[in-house]
Each structure stands twice: as structure tokens, then as C-alpha cells.
Amino acid sequence: MARITVLGATGFAGGWIAKEAAARGHELTLLSRSAPQDAPAGARVLQGSALDGDVLAQAIDGADVVVGALSPRGDMAGKVLGVYTEVAERLAGTDARFLVVGGFGSLKGEDGVRIVETPAFEPAYKPESEELLAAYEALAATPDLDWTYISPAGEFGGYIEDQTRRGAYRTGGEQAFFDADGRTAISGPDFGLAVVDEIEAAAHVREHISFAY
Template sequence: MAKITVLGATGFAGGNIAKEAAERGHELTLVSRSTPLDAPAGARVIQGSVLDGDVLAQAIDGADVVIGALSPRGDMEGKVADAYAEIAGRLAGTSTRFMIIGGFGSLKNADGERIVETDAFEPAYKPEARELFAAYERVSAIEGVDWTYVSPAGAFGSYIPDQVRRGEYRTGGDTPVLDAEGNSAISGADFAIAIVDAIEQDTHRRAHVSFAY
């Protein structure tokens, strides 16, 4: 059993990860600005912002794994990379693993370009995608941090109708995992399976990985 802290626990990714981890018997600390309405039984809940140093200290104290599932929106717009760099600095030199849930835009296309910088990427979402990629660049450059940066599929989020838990996924590196039709998708539940599997199997350390069907 691992002690897992989920930052952004009321979001889509964070909520699914918390649920999966709880079902497997892990000890959870959930951190969010609002109180989770469906927090797993027994979870420790900390209400507050990761930009508050005291909240952050409580959140990561004693954790085996810290999962960053923050969204660069609202009052976190333009602040997620700074927050993750601060967390990484605090975790440097410790055995605590830091897993960041990033974005699809951080992956590379067949030409080696970051997808967020291509014309095909929706302009409205570029600021968020660039913020998440900046988090990857900054955290991976800090010495002594046991980091993992995870890009979900292109179709990932509460807006996707198919949220069935299939119990399957495929793993890729820093390029997209595509199905036979060239699509990239995964449900929140199956993405969470992949994350908790990585924790339990001790895989993908200091690597950029992606999960999709």
C-alpha cells in the first residue's frame, strides 16, 4: 500500500485516479480548493490551494507518491508550471515520486514537432497546453527528482461520452498512441488504471509516457 497525495482531486483526472487508488487499498490524501463531494472513504482531505506553502507542506508530508492533476485554468492560469517546480524542489533528494498529469499537446508528431506548436492544434487550447509542457521542461530539469510526466490521449475528459471502464490501455512514449483508425482516446477510469499500475509496478520513472486505447 502506498501513501498517495492527489493534487487537484476534484478534477476529472484527479477524481478518477483517487477512486482507482482507493479501490486498490492505497492511503489517500486529496487536495483541492473545494471539498470533494465523493471522496473515497478514509481519504484525508485538505481544502486549499497548492500555492499556499502551508497547504503544500501538509499535502506532501509523508507521501510516497504525489500526483499533480492541476488544471491551468481559473486562478491557476499561468501558475501550474511554477507550482510544480516548487513541488519538485521540495521533493528533490527524497524518495517521493512526483507524477504529473500533462497534456496531449506535449507529445511529438511524426515529424518530431510538439503537437501544441502545430497548426492542427486548436488555438484556444494552446495556452493551457504550453503551460503543461512548461511544467514538464522545468520539473525534468531539476536534479534529484523522481518524476514521471504522463500525457493522456487526445480525446480525454468529462466531455467524452464513452467513459466505460474496459480494464485495458496501451502505453507509449512521447509520441501519440493511436488506434487502427488513427484516433487517440481513453476513458477517465482506464487512464486511472494506467496511473495506479505505474505506481504499483514501479514503472516509467523519469520518463514522458502516454496512455490510450
């Protein structure tokens, strides 16, 4: 059993990761600005902002794994990078791991260019994708830190109607991959499954990986 802290526990990714971790008996600490409506039984819930250094320190103190599932949107736009940098600095030199849920835009296409840097990338989502890419670069530049940066598939989020748990997924590196129909998708529950599998196996330390069907 691991002591897992989830930052952004009321978000789409963070919520599914927390549910999967709880179902497997891990000890959870959930940090969110709003109280989770369906927090897993037994979870330690901290209501506050990750921008508050004291609250952040309380949330990650004693954790074996910290999962960053914050979205750089709304009043968090431009601030998530700072939070993740602080977490990385606090965890560096310890045995704790830091897993960050990034964006599809951080992945590379077949030409080796980051998807967020291509002309086809939706401009409305570019700022948040660029911030998450900057977070990846900050992790990679932090010495003595056990990190894993995880990009979900291109079709991922609460806006997708089909959130079926298939109990299966594929793991890739930092190049985007697609299924036989040319789609890149994964449901919330299967993404949570994949992330907790990585927490337990620690198979991709200091790597950028991706999950999709």
C-alpha cells in the same frame, strides 16, 4: 500500500486516479480548493489552495507519491507551473515520486514536432498546453527527482460521453499513437487504472509516457 497525495482531486483526472488508488487500498491525501463530493472512504481531505505554501507542504509531507492533476485554467492559468516547481524542489533528494498529468499537446507527432507547436493545434487550448509542457521541462531539469510525466490521449475528459472502464490500455512514449481507426482516446476510469499501475510498478521513472487505447 503507498501514501499518495493527489493535487487537484476534484478534477476529472485527479478524481479517477483517486478512486482507483482507493480501490486498491492505498492511503490517500486529497488536496482541492473545493470539498470533494464523492471522496473515497478513508481519504484524508485537505481543502485549500496548492498556491498556499503551508497547505501544499502539509499535503505532500510524508507522501510516497505525489500526483499533480491540476488544470492551468481559470484562476489557475499561469500558476500551475509554479506549484509543480515547488513540489519538485521539495521532493528532490527524497525517495518520493512525482507524477504529473500533462497534456496531449506535449506529445510529438511523426515529424518530431510537439503537437502544441503545430498550426493545427486549437488556439484556445494552447496556453494551458504550453504551461503543462513547461512543467515537463522543469521536471526533466530537476536533479535528484523521481518524476514521471503522463500525457493522456487526445480524446480525454468529462466532455466525452463514453466513460466505460475497459480494464485495458496501451502505454507509449512521447510520440502520440493511435488505434486502428486513427483515434487517440481513453476513458477516465482506464486512465486512472493506468496511472495507478504506474505508481505501483514504477516502470517509467524520469520518463515522458502516454496512455491511450
